[in-house]
Amino acid sequence: MTTESTPAVALRMTGITKSFPGVMALQDVDLEINEGEVHAIVGENGAGKSTLMKILAGFYQPDKGEIEVGGRKAIHWTPREARSRGIGMIYQELNLVPDLSVAENISLGAMPTRGPFVDYRAMNAKADAVLRELDTDIDPGTRLGDLSISQQQLVEIAKVVARQPNVVVFDEPTSSLGDKETRVLFDVITKMRDRGIAIIYISHRLQEVMEIGDRVTVLRDGRHIETRDVAGITPDEMVSLMVGRDLNEMFPKFDLGLGEQVLAIEGASRAGQFDNVTLDVRKHEIVGLAGLVGSGRTEVARALFGLDPLEEGTITLAGKVLKIRSPRQAVAAGIALVPEDRKGQGIIPGLSVRENFTLPVITRITNALLIFLGKERKIVTELADRLKVNPPQVERPLNVFSGGNQQKVVLGKWLLSEPKLLILDEPTRGVDVGAKADIHHIIGEFAQDGGGVLMISSELPELLAVCDRIFVLHEGVIAAEISRADATEESVMRAATGQEVAA
Amino acid sequence: MNQLVAPARSLDKSTTPGALFSTLSIPIAILVLVVIGSVASPSFLTVNNLTNVLNANSAVGLIALGMTFVMVSGGLADLSVPANVAMGALVTLGAQESMGTGLAALMGLLVASMGGVVNGILIGYLRINPIIATLGTGSVLLGLSQLLVGGGIVYAQPSALSTFVKSSILGIPVFIWIFIFVALILHPLLARTSFGRWSLAVGGNYQAAQASAVPVRFTKAAAFAMTGFLAGLCGVLLALSNGQARPIIGTGYEFVAITAVVIGGTSVFGGNGSVLRTVGGVLITALIGNLIILLGFPSQATGLITGAIVLGAVGIDAYFRRKAGRL
Numbered sequence: 090m091t092t093e094s095t096p097a098v099a100l101r102m103t104g105i106t107k108s109f110p111g112v113m114a115l116q117d118v119d120l121e122i123n124e125g126e127v128h129a130i131v132g133e134n135g136a137g138k139s140t141l142m143k144i145l146a147g148f149y150q151p152d153k154g155e156i157e158v159g160g161r162k163a164i165h166w167t168p169r170e171a172r173s174r175g176i177g178m179i180y181q182e183l184n185l186v187p188d189l190s191v192a193e194n195i196s197l198g199a200m201p202t203r204g205p206f207v208d209y210r211a212m213n214a215k216a217d218a219v220l221r222e223l224d225t226d227i228d229p230g231t232r233l234g235d236l237s238i239s240q241q242q243l244v245e246i247a248k249v250v251a252r253q254p255n256v257v258v259f260d261e262p263t264s265s266l267g268d269k270e271t272r273v274l275f276d277v278i279t280k281m282r283d284r285g286i287a288i289i290y291i292s293h294r295l296q297e298v299m300e301i302g303d304r305v306t307v308l309r310d311g312r313h314i315e316t317r318d319v320a321g322i323t324p325d326e327m328v329s330l331m332v333g334r335d336l337n338e339m340f341p342k343f344d345l346g347l348g349e350q351v352l353a354i355e356g357a358s359r360a361g362q363f364d365n366v367t368l369d370v371r372k373h374e375i376v377g378l379a380g381l382v383g384s385g386r387t388e389v390a391r392a393l394f395g396l397d398p399l400e401e402g403t404i405t406l407a408g409k410v411l412k413i414r415s416p417r418q419a420v421a422a423g424i425a426l427v428p429e430d431r432k433g434q435g436i437i438p439g440l441s442v443r444e445n446f447t448l449p450v451i452t453r454i455t456n457a458l459l460i461f462l463g464k465e466r467k468i469v470t471e472l473a474d475r476l477k478v479n480p481p482q483v484e485r486p487l488n489v490f491s492g493g494n495q496q497k498v499v500l501g502k503w504l505l506s507e508p509k510l511l512i513l514d515e516p517t518r519g520v521d522v523g524a525k526a527d528i529h530h531i532i533g534e535f536a537q538d539g540g541g542v543l544m545i546s547s548e549l550p551e552l553l554a555v556c557d558r559i560f561v562l563h564e565g566v567i568a569a570e571i572s573r574a575d576a577t578e579e580s581v582m583r584a585a586t587g588q589e590v591a592a
Numbered sequence: 593m594n595q596l597v598a599p600a601r602s603l604d605k606s607t608t609p610g611a612l613f614s615t616l617s618i619p620i621a622i623l624v625l626v627v628i629g630s631v632a633s634p635s636f637l638t639v640n641n642l643t644n645v646l647n648a649n650s651a652v653g654l655i656a657l658g659m660t661f662v663m664v665s666g667g668l669a670d671l672s673v674p675a676n677v678a679m680g681a682l683v684t685l686g687a688q689e690s691m692g693t694g695l696a697a698l699m700g701l702l703v704a705s706m707g708g709v710v711n712g713i714l715i716g717y718l719r720i721n722p723i724i725a726t727l728g729t730g731s732v733l734l735g736l737s738q739l740l741v742g743g744g745i746v747y748a749q750p751s752a753l754s755t756f757v758k759s760s761i762l763g764i765p766v767f768i769w770i771f772i773f774v775a776l777i778l779h780p781l782l783a784r785t786s787f788g789r790w791s792l793a794v795g796g797n798y799q800a801a802q803a804s805a806v807p808v809r810f811t812k813a814a815a816f817a818m819t820g821f822l823a824g825l826c827g828v829l830l831a832l833s834n835g836q837a838r839p840i841i842g843t844g845y846e847f848v849a850i851t852a853v854v855i856g857g858t859s860v861f862g863g864n865g866s867v868l869r870t871v872g873g874v875l876i877t878a879l880i881g882n883l884i885i886l887l888g889f890p891s892q893a894t895g896l897i898t899g900a901i902v903l904g905a906v907g908i909d910a911y912f913r914r915k916a917g918r919l
């Protein structure tokens with residue numbers, strides 16, 4: 090966005106420095122955001138993006154540095170103060186209450202009242218106005234839990250917009266969204282920008298940054314590297330600024346001969362989730378499971394792992410028919426699942442990287458009584474090294490690691506269990522470009538060593554690059570099976586949107 | 593410490609302030625209490641006084657050791673402790689005549705353990721809120737014990753076992769030996785075994801633990817079964833050494849145990865904790881109780897002071913969690 094006059098500065102952060110015990114998260118970072126611009130922030134996992142935003146939101150106090158909002162210096166910067174000065178935050182994880190109505194969620198914490206009572210009429214009117222402003226047709230009276238994830242995300246945005254913010258931060262908002270939902274989100278962002286709101290947009294998807302961003306700031310190792318106009322930069326340049334070196338191979342693909350069947354699902358159904366799903370995975374094979382958000386991909390994965398057992402159909406693993414009723418049985422049979430919901434189902438926040446890594450296999454590194462701590466440390470150190478967990482301090486609790494590094498630990502945990510079948514639900518969610526290539530390498534190696542992989546991803550380019558075959562789900566039904574040779578974004582999207590019926 | 597290659601921008605290898613606080617604070621607190629005690633009263637720092645203090649707190653200390661597992665695994669607290677103490681004590685003395693002391697004591701342990709197992713099933717397998725479940729089983733069992741003895745006192749008969757329980761080995765009372773013995777088993781159980789790791793994981797994130805093939809229900813249930821057993825052991829020991837027992841014998845023990853665990857720095861939110869730290873917590877609560885008497889405060893002040901300390905400890909825990917970003 091270029092305007093004639095110099096744009097007004099909505100937010101200025103200068104010389105921000107923040108250290109955590111053992112880690113320098115931010116060092117002397119400057120950031121300036123104009124009114125009515127979408128300012129992207131990119132950087133590798135652990136670069137300090139989220140930390141900078143948490144400082145902006147008042148959750149962390151910086152060791153040094155100043156914040157200026159709308160030309161006024163920020164003092165006594167607390168979350169409450171930040172909110173009242175017009176800073177809005179939208180995180181990747183939703184912070185909504187499923188059992189309340191949309192309107193109640195939007196007004197949560199700031200309910201309009203009449204006397205001692207909640208003024209429901211005012212509340213609904215306010216919600217209605219905001220939702221209309223965002224151009225959605227969500228009814229304020231709906232129970233939140235009845236909405237789709239992308240609609241819920243819109244409610245989350247509405248909640249922030251209702252407070253009339255001057256600056257809105259999106260920290261990896263699209264990692265759980267499909268293409269269609271992302272489009273909706275971009276429309277909303279554009280609308281907010283055109284109303285003069287300053288937008289900070291954090292994402293690892295550089296294509297999105299190219300599309301939605303006006304300017305982009307690159308952080309590396311807690312330092313401000315550069316701020317540029319998006320029009321004057323290519324994704325490749327961004328990557329090399331982020332990693333400080335050139336990254337050539339983004340999606341490596343090993344050439345593997347196919348082996349015998351690892352997994353066969355036949356006629357699998359769960360009412361309301363998926364119906365008559367039949368698919369198979371062979372040794373050395375990476376099979377993709379594509380589909381729009383809500384098409385039943387995650388539900389199939391959860392059923393395979395015993396989280397929500399099948400109502401009908403059979404699962405055959407390495408020639409044996411299995412009845413899987415719990416994750417314990419699944420793991421014992423040789424199935425592993427890297428879940429979509431990392432925070433809820435992937436990590437034990439207070440335990441160290443070491444303890445998280447070995448959790449499913451802990452009984453394998455014990456004698457009759459005790460854990461072999463020496464052996465455990467050795468295994469874990471090697472794995473952390475191989476996965477390039479950063480910082481490589483395996484004794485630190487996992488919750489202080491950045492999102493992408495937490496994801497590597499969840500993946501590593503399941504590699505340690507040496508499964509026959511590795512199910513991956515959005516395995517590179519929130520992972521930076523370099524780490525993404527690392528993770529693809531690791532998945533490739535796993536297949537090379539004789540494993541079978543079933544991979545769900547909302548990023549089509551990723552599926553196309555990594556998978557040998559792709560099954561496409563449409564409203565719970567397999568709409569197509571597409572070989573690597575025939576798979577294009579177009580063919581997969583057609584099947585996913587129900588424009589092509591399985592042969 | 594097995595320190596890995598530090599990354600370039602690593603500052604030092606210290607842990608979080610919260611962890612530092614809880615590692616160092618226990619020895620420091622004990623030291624401070626000992627100093628205050630020796631200044632306040634010449635009889636404080638004597639072998640006799642300290643042995644008595646420890647002896648008097650060993651029985652309830654056993655319960656604190658079990659309660660550590662309850663809290664670590666996210667089971668909040670076991671409020672049925674007084675009932676299981678009473679069951680252990682009353683069954684032992686009640687059955688003494690017909691079975692002989694040894695078998696009667698085993699019966700007492702068994703009955704109290706059953707109480708713990710019922711708690712475990714309700715909480716671990718049926719997923720009932722621990723406070724509600726143990727409050728319920730506690731009143732049922734306590735009512736049952738009152739029914740058994742008609743609210744009165746049961747007296748012990750002299751026996752070799754009770755003589756042994758009251759004796760000393762190498763100048764240290766048997767009660768203290770038993771406490772040390774149980775602590776020496778339970779500390780590595782939490783810190784070094786698969787079961788211990790499971791307990792920490794279940795308390796840290798139940799769903800993720802379940803999805804990581806941890807036997808979540810068993811782990812939660814086992815903590816309550818263990819606490820039931822230890823409450824029973826406490827009851828048996830008290831009955832034999834006091835020579836009598838009443839249904840109210842364990843009243844308030846659940847709070848003393850919770851206090852010790854929390855002062856030891858184990859989080860009421862679950863997911864971290866250590867038996868060794870609970871041992872520290874038992875020592876601190878014991879010394880505080882002793883000091884209150886030596887300093888001439890009314891003994892009723894004990895509840896007030898330890899209560900305030902518990903609130904402080906929980907507050908500090910919550911503060912550091914908030915700071916660490918685990919809101």
Ligand SMILES: Nc1ncnc2c1ncn2[C@@H]1O[C@H](COP(=O)(O)OP(=O)(O)OP(=O)(O)O)[C@@H](O)[C@H]1O
Pocket residue numbers: 109110112113114132133134135136137138139140141479480488489490491492493494519521915916917
């Ligand atoms: N509460 C904390 N305690 C200790 N270290 C922390 C804490 N929060 C963040 N860090 C560290 O600060 C650094 C920056 O983390 P941050 O979460 O800001 O990265 P990020 O750029 O958002 O990464 P990602 O793309 O993976 O989300 C990391 O090394 C991380 O381990």
Ligand SMILES: [Mg+2]
Pocket residue numbers: 138139140491492
């Ligand atoms: Mg982040």
